[in-house]
Amino acid sequence: MTASQLSDDFIIDKWNFSAHPARKITEGEHEAQQSWFHFQRDLPGIDDWLRQSHIPEPLIDAVLAEDTRPRFERMEDGFLLILRGVNLGEGARPEDMISIRILYYKGNLYSFRRRPIRSIQIIREKLKQGTGPESLHDFLVMLIEEMNNRLEELMATIEDQMEALEDDEKGVTADRQRELTVLHRRLLRLTRFVRPQLTALERLSAESHRWLDPELVQWLTNERDTAHRVLESLEMLLEQVWMLREHLQQEVAEKMNRNTYWLSMVAGIFLPITFLSGVFGINIGGMPGVDNDNAFWIFSGVMVVIAFCEFLLLRRLRFW
Incomplete structure (x- = not known):
């Protein structure tokens, strides 16, 4: 080479x-x-x-x-x-x-x-x-x-x-x-x-x-x-x-909308309950039921009834 x-x-x-x-x-x-x-x-x-x-x-x-x-x-x-x-x-x-x-x-x-x-x-x-x-x-x-x-x-x-x-x-x-x-x-x-x-x-x-x-x-x-x-x-x-x-x-986007929707539903159901619990949580004189030993259970039952009624209402209005 x-x-x-x-x-x-x-x-x-x-x-x-x-x-x-x-x-x-x-x-x-x-x-x-x-x-x-x-x-x-x-x-x-x-x-x-x-x-x-x-x-x-x-x-x-x-x-x-x-x-x-x-x-x-x-x-x-x-x-x-x-x-x-x-x-x-x-x-x-x-x-x-x-x-x-x-x-x-x-x-x-x-x-x-x-x-x-x-x-x-x-x-x-x-x-x-x-x-x-x-x-x-x-x-x-x-x-x-x-x-x-x-x-x-x-x-x-x-x-x-x-x-x-x-x-x-x-x-x-x-x-x-x-x-x-x-x-x-x-x-x-x-x-x-x-x-x-x-x-x-x-x-x-x-x-x-x-x-x-x-x-x-x-x-x-x-x-x-x-x-x-x-x-x-x-x-x-x-x-x-x-x-x-x-x-x-x-x-x-559908997952986010679905999650947002259910959060809104839960918030809608608990909104009046939250309002009532807030009102009755005020620690001042004159609140009804203060002297009644069964007032707490009555109040809890009322909130359950309200939540159930809201659930039925939303179901009737076809929110889901």
Whole structure:
């Protein structure tokens, strides 16, 4: 291995697709044709390597930019495609989707990442086993398919979580509201990237006949439809979140109204009794029953009768 190869730490993998199965590139990187290069974009020296491969400066800036959003741009000698994949890193939140930049330029495909992407790892494993994509175009479609698969797996998990939250018999309202807020944030993060990603795939699909054969064009169209379906599912889940939030808020309001109502009923029943006990609690001369040993029991009986009469009156007036 040459000294230059030892210094190219930013190259994660490189394969030549001029024949099937694809074979690893060991030398002549800058002269390779129909090849795929996978880069760690945040390591030094990568921009110089791209210049040596005659990649225009604006494209280098685009693939190495720190902040990007999904998009597709067609050029005379190829295209630039920026996508977002589910973050499956240890301890990471899957909805914090990570960026992969794909540059198809003069017959070669270049991909750039900062953090590992499971979809790329799956394709690399297949290439090592000799069962990977047969061409660069097949590689592109397979990559988009694998990224959609990871996204659909995440959506299935979120849908299960939403279904559990909709079950009124599971968990108290406060806990469900907190979980619903967390789920709402996840859905908003996903929608932030999936919506422009669908637009990028639609533009790629519309232009794909320039580079792909009809069969791959159809496969790409299928993946575009998959992304569209995922976005529709996200929008539906967001609507479900709002409906469930309103349901939980209404449930809390009904509980508060019911409790307030019963407190008001109790207060209404005891109001005259409280008034009478207050009046007869005055410690001054002239109070009736002071000299009668049975006055307390008579007074208590009168209050019970008053309470019972109020109960019957409220029942007749259908207060409950």
